Amino acid sequence: MDAFYASVELRDRPELRGKPVVVGGLGPRSVVLSATYEARAFGVRSAMPVGRARRLCPQAVFIPPRHGVYGEVSKEVMAIFRAVTPEVEPLSLDEAFLDVSGATRRLGTPRRIAELIRQQVREQQSITCSVGLAPVKFVAKIASARCKPDGLLVVPADGLLDFLHPLPVSALWGVGDKAEEVLGRLGLRTVGDIAHVPAATLRRELGAAGEHLHALAWGRDERPVTPRREEKSVGAEETFPTDVDDPDVVKKELLRLSGRTARALRASGCVARTVTVKLRLANFKTITRSRTLPEPTDVAREIYAAACALYEGSGLDSRARLRLVGVRATGLRPVSGAARQLAFDERPSGWREAEQAVDRIARRFGADAVRPAALFGSSQDGPAEAPSKTRDEPRILGNEPGV
DNA sequence: TCTGGGGTCCTAGGACCC
DNA sequence: TCTGGGGTCCTAGGACCC
Numbered sequence: 156m157d158a159f160y161a162s163v164e165l166r167d168r169p170e171l172r173g174k175p176v177v178v179g180g181l182g183p184r185s186v187v188l189s190a191t192y193e194a195r196a197f198g199v200r201s202a203m204p205v206g207r208a209r210r211l212c213p214q215a216v217f218i219p220p221r222h223g224v225y226g227e228v229s230k231e232v233m234a235i236f237r238a239v240t241p242e243v244e245p246l247s248l249d250e251a252f253l254d255v256s257g258a259t260r261r262l263g264t265p266r267r268i269a270e271l272i273r274q275q276v277r278e279q280q281s282i283t284c285s286v287g288l289a290p291v292k293f294v295a296k297i298a299s300a301r302c303k304p305d306g307l308l309v310v311p312a313d314g315l316l317d318f319l320h321p322l323p324v325s326a327l328w329g330v331g332d333k334a335e336e337v338l339g340r341l342g343l344r345t346v347g348d349i350a351h352v353p354a355a356t357l358r359r360e361l362g363a364a365g366e367h368l369h370a371l372a373w374g375r376d377e378r379p380v381t382p383r384r385e386e387k388s389v390g391a392e393e394t395f396p397t398d399v400d401d402p403d404v405v406k407k408e409l410l411r412l413s414g415r416t417a418r419a420l421r422a423s424g425c426v427a428r429t430v431t432v433k434l435r436l437a438n439f440k441t442i443t444r445s446r447t448l449p450e451p452t453d454v455a456r457e458i459y460a461a462a463c464a465l466y467e468g469s470g471l472d473s474r475a476r477l478r479l480v481g482v483r484a485t486g487l488r489p490v491s492g493a494a495r496q497l498a499f500d501e502r503p504s505g506w507r508e509a510e511q512a513v514d515r516i517a518r519r520f521g522a523d524a525v526r527p528a529a530l531f532g533s534s535q536d537g538p539a540e541a542p543s544k545t546r547d548e549p550r551i552l553g554n555e556p557g558v
Numbered sequence: 559t560c561t562g563g564g565g566t567c568c569t570a571g572g573a574c575c576c
Numbered sequence: 577t578c579t580g581g582g583g584t585c586c587t588a589g590g591a592c593c594c
Contacts, residue, residue: 179562180562180563182562184561184562185562186559186560186561186562188562188594200559201559201561202559202560202561203559203560203561204559204560204561207559246593246594247564247565247593247594248594249594250594328592328593329567329591329592329593330592331591331592331593332591332592333590333591333592334591334592362568362569363568363569364567364568364591364592386565387565387566387567388564388565388566389564389565390563390564390565391563391564392562392563392564393562393563394562394563429586429587431587431588439560439561441589441590442588442589443587443588443589444587444588445586445587445588446586446587447585447586447587479562479563481563483565
């Protein structure tokens, strides 16, 4: 019994127990991301506009997804995990893999350790957490998902396949709508069905992912718990309150998103080599355009220049109606390892230093204290189209309920 | 029903180099 | 002059996860 998985559940907050809870964004075009059973009873469904959900179920508690304040709880919960073992791999704000093989001598059996964690999270944070325990990482995750809310489920090594095989194919990580459809066409409904079909068949239908699923179906997964995972990309995107066909508005938004992306880069101590622009049309067709820079950067001005050029050269009709734009920086490397060599005749532009100064002001006075002149009158954290967007902070600390 | 925002990973074609 | 094959990088798109 090596790894186990822990997940924290908002649903068990006493004040929310038994209430209809809807998780969704705050913008005018936000949709329902998840809803509790109680909310679903009113007809609330995922992907439904939040406004419609409100009309169907006005008494529901509406929670914005992944909003700021929850981060504090998350840090403290992760600290509880790390007191058990340094082998903690955070998966999201409220979930982590732990490898407890090194902690059993000190703290007892994995089951005992799981009970300890659940007790500490409950006492210190007044929230519950579910823990799945298994000798294989992904099985531990499935176990934690199946014992929530507020549960503990142990899958012993000799019971691995008995646990896995009756599960629906969608229980496996990596099986979403598309893969489930393909598997369904092959007549495969359960994990056991996947296990008993030749790996070559799965590879033909699903590529490398198919072979991976076959291994998972037999409980084979060599991936270890990796405490520090390097970020591969950072970015920002925003759906306009209404579709936009004005290139000036689009560029203004690109400027704002470039600023957010550059700030995130500087905060993580990275520079990026490639800039990608994402453009989603009114009909939901999405295109991306990317460009690799001669030198890596964390400067908003440089990211914006690339983003703008990509947008202008995207081949879209200049009056194309856009629903969403996004800016992402990839090809990250630590800033220290990429210290820029200035050529003899090159003078530092000073933009990087200027933006770092802005970072310091923002840390002290808030993100809105300084912003590019082009964004004057708008909020750095709201879409350019909606300068008066109210920053509805979540009233309830928490994350989406598992439903 | 009409699709958020943060990411990761995979595939496939073409350029380019040896 | 025409051509092989492998490796790597770049670009675009898409599935998937929370």
